[in-house]
Amino acid sequence: xxxxxxxxxLPYIIETGGDAEEEGHLQTCPHCAELVQDLxxxxxQAKLLLPMHDPSPRVWTGIAQALHHQGTIxxxxxxxxxxxMSFPSQAKSWTPMGWALVAVFLMVFSLLLINYRPHLPExxxxxxxxxxxPVALESDDQQLMARVSQRAPDVRQAYEDSLRExxxxxxxxxxxxDQDPEDAVAREQLLDxxxxxxxxxxxxxxxxxx
Amino acid sequence: xxxxxxxxxxxxMVALGTAGSLALANDMRSETRLDIAPxxxxxxxxxxxxxxxxxxxxxxxxxxxxxHSIKIEIDQDTTPDKKRVEIxxxxxxxxxxxxxxxxxxxxxxxxxxxxxxxxTATAPITVDGLSGEMISLSADTGQISVHNVSKAHVxxxxxxxxxxxxxxSGGHVEITTAGGAVQxxxxxxxxxxxxxxxxxxTFQGDLSGGGAYTLTTHSGAIDVTLPETASFDLSARSVSGxxxxxxxxxxKAHTSxxxxxxxxxxxxxxxxxxxxxxxSFSGRIRVKKx
Numbered sequence: 001x002x003x004x005x006x007x008x009x010l011p012y013i014i015e016t017g018g019d020a021e022e023e024g025h026l027q028t029c030p031h032c033a034e035l036v037q038d039l040x041x042x043x044x045q046a047k048l049l050l051p052m053h054d055p056s057p058r059v060w061t062g063i064a065q066a067l068h069h070q071g072t073i074x075x076x077x078x079x080x081x082x083x084x085m086s087f088p089s090q091a092k093s094w095t096p097m098g099w100a101l102v103a104v105f106l107m108v109f110s111l112l113l114i115n116y117r118p119h120l121p122e123x124x125x126x127x128x129x130x131x132x133x134p135v136a137l138e139s140d141d142q143q144l145m146a147r148v149s150q151r152a153p154d155v156r157q158a159y160e161d162s163l164r165e166x167x168x169x170x171x172x173x174x175x176x177x178d179q180d181p182e183d184a185v186a187r188e189q190l191l192d193x194x195x196x197x198x199x200x201x202x203x204x205x206x207x208x209x210x
Numbered sequence: 211x212x213x214x215x216x217x218x219x220x221x222x223m224v225a226l227g228t229a230g231s232l233a234l235a236n237d238m239r240s241e242t243r244l245d246i247a248p249x250x251x252x253x254x255x256x257x258x259x260x261x262x263x264x265x266x267x268x269x270x271x272x273x274x275x276x277x278h279s280i281k282i283e284i285d286q287d288t289t290p291d292k293k294r295v296e297i298x299x300x301x302x303x304x305x306x307x308x309x310x311x312x313x314x315x316x317x318x319x320x321x322x323x324x325x326x327x328x329x330t331a332t333a334p335i336t337v338d339g340l341s342g343e344m345i346s347l348s349a350d351t352g353q354i355s356v357h358n359v360s361k362a363h364v365x366x367x368x369x370x371x372x373x374x375x376x377x378x379s380g381g382h383v384e385i386t387t388a389g390g391a392v393q394x395x396x397x398x399x400x401x402x403x404x405x406x407x408x409x410x411x412t413f414q415g416d417l418s419g420g421g422a423y424t425l426t427t428h429s430g431a432i433d434v435t436l437p438e439t440a441s442f443d444l445s446a447r448s449v450s451g452x453x454x455x456x457x458x459x460x461x462k463a464h465t466s467x468x469x470x471x472x473x474x475x476x477x478x479x480x481x482x483x484x485x486x487x488x489x490s491f492s493g494r495i496r497v498k499k500x
Contacts, residue, residue, distance in 0.1 A: 119258075152309050156349045158370035162388030167406040169428035172491050176449065185447055189489060192405045192426050198387050199367050203348060204347055 169193040255298035259313035265339040266319025279311035321392040417484040443482035447474035448490040
């Protein structure tokens with residue numbers, strides 16, 4: 001089993017621990033092990049938000065159907081539903097805040113699963129091995145460059161170089177935060193990197209220099 | 211052969227003289243005095259050329275402008291309440307000046323207590339001896355220099371413009387630049403904050419008067435030179451760059467990160483009256499004695 005296949009069945013693994021093959025991959029791949037650990041951490045934290053309340057089976061059924069519909073859970077993998085449906089129903093009443101917290105958690109969790117791009121081992125990198133090459137310009141950056149296209153060539157070049165530098169900064173800082181979410185310095189640097197990008201956008205768009 | 215050389219030399223001198231005269235003929239110098247109320251603000255917008263501001267007297271702003279093409283117009287105006295003076299350059303309708311033609315050089319004398327806001331693209335900005343509450347400077351690539359300013363908030367933003375500050379005290383200093391190098395000499399205040407993505411940061415001063423200093427760069431180097439008597443609480447970290455420190459530091463009981471030899475250090479020198487944070491990703495950090 002490779003990382004890609006493993007991450008395709010991640011929701012199932014989170015719930016059940018996976019089968020022997022998946023368990024074996026988890027033992028040998030630090031990257032996937034870290035990912036599973038992160039997801040379990042999120043799930044644990046979410047539970048802490050709602051110590052007194054569990055949603056009704058109707059909610060879990062809806063989630064499972066949505067995940068099936070999106071193809072996040074492959075056909076034949078019914079454990080999520082099975083596990084969920086086996087939860088005992090609770091007679092406790094739900095507060096609006098409780099519903100809101102569950103909804104937020106589910107949105108974050110779903111987005112994480114949907115948007116997650118598998119990182120294969122050969123492309124793994126760390127903050128210690130930061131991007132040596134500048135990060136490519138994003139589509140928004142291309143629009144920004146179009147906006148400064150009328151300026152002097154050296155100014156345009158300065159914007160392009162700066163955008164690449166700031167994008168690299170954001171990537172590196174994000175990696176550092178991902179590696180250690182408790183790292184206050186890394187979080188500050190990520191904020192600083194985004195502020196620099198914000199500044200570039202403001203300077204390119206807000207002023208009306210002739 | 212000698213005659214030929216002599217003739218060629220004379221010809222070149224004549225050509226250069228003619229070109230110089232034509233260039234001078236195109237230069238237009240204007241001098242304007244604009245009333246401004248105490249505590250008012252001057253707003254300057256100039257793409258190319260230069261902007262130089264220095265201290266003036268009375269309640270008038272003296273603007274000396276030199277333009278180099280008739281394709282450029284200079285607007286200078288005061289609001290009815292005299293709280294704001296606007297100075298801006300723009301191309302005349304239907305004109306498309308070249309970069310060279312768009313240049314306007316400003317010499318502006320600023321009365322005491324007046325704030326300034328300056329935006330340029332390639333024009334360098336020089337500020338000397340101002341005393342307004344706020345000095346806000348922004349340039350794409352034009353060098354920014356600020357000297358001899360006290361008790362003013364100095365806010366600087368640049369895309370790739372190098373930034374040089376000296377003899378600044380008593381106010382907030384905030385510098386954000388993506389690619390420009392930042393050089394600070396004898397800069398002190400309650401808050402000094404420098405952030406750059408690719409530029410180097412150089413700091414030389416005594417950290418007098420307490421305050422919080424944060425110097426952050428992504429790939430640039432940070433060089434800090436302090437006197438042996440400086441009192442500071444220091445934390446420095448470079449993710450992949452080397453760190454060096456010449457000061458004997460007392461270890462801190464609590465830090466925001468786990469110090470690793472060679473890539474980070476924390477500690478206190480003397481009573482630690484200033485907070486100094488130095489952060490880089492791939493650049494080296496060095497703290498040395500003066």
